[in-house]
Amino acid sequence: MGYDAKFRIWRGDTEGGGLEDYSVQANDGEVVLDIIHRLQATQAPDLAVRWNCKAGKCGSCSAEVNGRPKLLCMTRMSSFTEDEVITVTPMRTFPVIRDLVTDVSFNYQKAREIPAFAPPPDLGPGEYRMKQVDVQRSQEFRKCIECFLCQNTCHVVRDHEENKEAFAGPRYLMRIAELDMHPLDTAERRDTAQNEHGLGFCNITKCCSDVCPEDIKITDNALIPMKERVVDRKYDPLVWLGNKLFRR
Ligand code: SF4
Ligand code: F3S
Ligand code: FES
DSSP states (O other): OOEEEEEEEEEEETTEEEEEEEEEEEOTTOBHHHHHHHHHHHTOTTOOOOOSOSSSOSOOOEEEETTEEEEGGGOBGGGSOTTOEEEEEOOSSSOEEETTEEOOHHHHHHHHTSOOOOOOTTOOTTOOOOOHHHHHHHHTGGGOOOOOHHHHHOHHHHTOGGGTTTOOOHHHHHHHHHHHHOTTOOSOOHHHHHHTSOGGGOOOOOHHHHHOTTOOOIIIIIIHHHHHHHHHHHHOHHHHHHHHHHHO
8 A cells, every 4th residue: 555655865966965855655565766766757857866777786776775875776665664754865985976876986996906817828718627616706706786885885985085095995805805716816916905905994894794785795705814815925934934035
């Protein structure tokens, strides 16, 4: 049965803005994105929202619902009471373009800074061989839909614009970890993770993992193992001795 849902939505652009109240029809089985679409169709045709699949797979409709990072298409109206005011705001860590749409180019920049997979030069296409266990390890990370909710949530950059240059964020530190775990990757990943991509900023709060709609264990399966590999290299006496000898 339908009811009038109370919504409070951030409207504005690069110049500034504020919250506006709306009352919109909601029906059984709907998600927050359905209500935003009905609002566009009936009251606010100029309301900007980014979306594409409406199935939790494209990663476009990321925003904050009652202050919590969410995919609008996967947030069921049934998770709120009928008299609750539902506040929808754009992701806070990225600059607003308009209304619920943010400029997420920070993430594309960070992706570009990571050197690509580097297989041994003497291996031709079709000659790659990996054990199933190695395939499985990285398969979890490959589920990422690039919604950037983890990047939006991590406290290292959420209210600290000044850290953005030095910190790749959980999604891209996970990418580096994936490459470092790849048995055929020959590039140096550990020192650069620490020194160029800001792995040391992460203090394992796990907020990134908590908001991941794909339920990827970013912290436990990517960031902590990567930290352990960096530490191993630093404190392994043989590596230490090797560094000393070869640096002379
Ligand atoms: Fe989104 Fe999860 Fe990928 Fe982060 S790791 S971008 S939260 S799907
Ligand atoms: Fe940030 Fe996730 Fe580490 S939230 S501090 S990257 S565990
Ligand atoms: Fe594609 Fe929500 S519209 S994830």
